[in-house]
Amino acid sequence: MKIKLKPDGELRVEKARLGGVPTLILRPANREPSNIGLMWIHGGGYIFGMKEMVYMGRAADLVRKYGVTAFSPGYRLAWVKPYPAAVEDCFRVLQYMDGHRAELGVDRIMVGGESAGGGLCAAVCMMARDRGISVSRQFPLYPMLSNLDTDSSRDNHGRVWNTRRNHLGWRLYLRGDAKKAEVSPYASPARQTDYNGLPPCYTFVGEGEPFYSETLRYVEDLRRAGVPAAVDIYPTDMHAFDMLRPEDDLSRRAIRAFERRFEEAMERGRAST
Numbered sequence: 001m002k003i004k005l006k007p008d009g010e011l012r013v014e015k016a017r018l019g020g021v022p023t024l025i026l027r028p029a030n031r032e033p034s035n036i037g038l039m040w041i042h043g044g045g046y047i048f049g050m051k052e053m054v055y056m057g058r059a060a061d062l063v064r065k066y067g068v069t070a071f072s073p074g075y076r077l078a079w080v081k082p083y084p085a086a087v088e089d090c091f092r093v094l095q096y097m098d099g100h101r102a103e104l105g106v107d108r109i110m111v112g113g114e115s116a117g118g119g120l121c122a123a124v125c126m127m128a129r130d131r132g133i134s135v136s137r138q139f140p141l142y143p144m145l146s147n148l149d150t151d152s153s154r155d156n157h158g159r160v161w162n163t164r165r166n167h168l169g170w171r172l173y174l175r176g177d178a179k180k181a182e183v184s185p186y187a188s189p190a191r192q193t194d195y196n197g198l199p200p201c202y203t204f205v206g207e208g209e210p211f212y213s214e215t216l217r218y219v220e221d222l223r224r225a226g227v228p229a230a231v232d233i234y235p236t237d238m239h240a241f242d243m244l245r246p247e248d249d250l251s252r253r254a255i256r257a258f259e260r261r262f263e264e265a266m267e268r269g270r271a272s273t
Contacts, residue, residue, distance in 0.1 A: 005052045010064045019092030022074040024051050026063045034067040036266065037097050037106030039124070041090055043115030043240065045144065045161065045169030046078040056243050057114055058141065058258060065259065066266060069106060071097060075120070078172040083187045086173070087123045094124055098133045110137040110265070111199075114240055115161070115211075116169065118143025118203070122189035122218065125199050135199045137265045141258075142205040142239060143215060144169070146190035147178055150213035158209045158237035160244065166210050190214050195225035202230050202261040204254055208237030232257050 007013045007026070014025040027033050040059035042049045054060060054072035062068050075089035097109055111128075113121040118140035128135045146153070147170045149163075156163045170178045170188075177183050185192035201222055205215040215231060222229035234254055238244065242251040242258075 005050075005055055007055060007060075011055075011060060018071065018073070018096040019089075021089045021093050022051065023093055024054060024070075024072040024074075026054065026060060026070040026072070028063055028067045031067050033069050033105055034266075035105065035107035036066070036068040036110060037071065037101070037104060037108070038062060038068045038110045038112060039071045039073065039090070039094055039097065041073060041075070041111070041113030041117035041120045041124075043113065043117040043144075044077070045165060046086060046116045046119075046173040047169050048077070049116070050074065058139075058242070058255070059112065061255070061259070062262060066262065068110075069104065078169070082175050083173050084184075087120055087127070087186050090120050090124050091127050094128060094133060094135075108136045109134065110139065111135055112139030112141065113143075114141045114243065116144045119145050119189060123186045126185055126189060126192060129197050129199075138199045138201045139258075139262070140201065140203050140218070141242075142209065142211050143189075143203065143218065144211060145188065145218055146214040147174055147183060147188040148181060148190070150210075150217070152208075152213040153210035156210040158206075158239060161210055161239035163210065190217065192221070195221045195227060198222060198225070198227050200228040200265070202258070202265070204232040204234060204258060206234050206236040206238060206241060208235075209239045211239070230261065 012027045012029045042053040051072040051074035059070040073093040076085040111121045121140040125138045219229045219231045242254045
C-alpha cells in the first residue's frame, strides 16, 4: 500500500491562507487551468488527517486530467477544537473562493471530499445554500453524515473504519451532543430536514462499510427534494478503498465511474453558461 502525500511534476502547488485558513491550491503544471474551482476536503473521522491527503485522493487526478483548480483546506481537527471549527474553516475557504473568483480564475465552484470530508462537503453545501453562495456540484464520497447509529454503522467491523472508531470521531467532534438527535445539520448533515436547493450530487460507497446506510439515505433525501443525485455501490467492507488500494480492480472501476460523473458535471455546466 503506497500512501502519497507529496505533489508530482504534473501539479503546481501554492500554499496560502484563504479566509485565515491554511490551504493548498493545486493547479495543473502543463496546461491552462479550467474555470472550475474544486474545494476538496480531507477525511479522517474529524480527528485525523491533513490537507496533504489531497494528493492521494480523487482531487489531484481531477487537476491532472481536467485542469481544475483544487483547494484543500487545513481545517481544525476535533481534538484541537470541536464543532463548529471544522465546518466554519471550510466555509471560510469557500467564501474566499466565491469572493475572489476572477482573481483565482474560477467561474464555477464544486465541493467534494472523502469520509469526514464528505460529511463536511454536505454541511458546507447546506451552509452555502442558506447563506447565498452558488455551488454547482457536490461529491461527498462515502460521507460521514450521521452522529446517530444507522443499520450499517451499528455493530460494524469493517476494515479501516468501524463502529468503535465512528463513535470516537463523533464523540470528539460533538463532545456532549454526540448521541443527540437535535443537533444542527451543519454538525451532522443527516439531521437535515430541508434538502431543497442543494447542489446535484454524486457519490459512491462500499456495501459493507459503516457509512453505507447514511450515504444511501442522503441520496434518497436529495432525490425526494427534486435534486439530481446518484450513488454507485461496491462490494467491499473497506472504507476509502479507492484511496488506500488505488491499483485494485475494484478501485479502478470506482475511479473510472467517478471521473465519468465528473466529466458529465463539467459538460452540463458548460451547456448552462
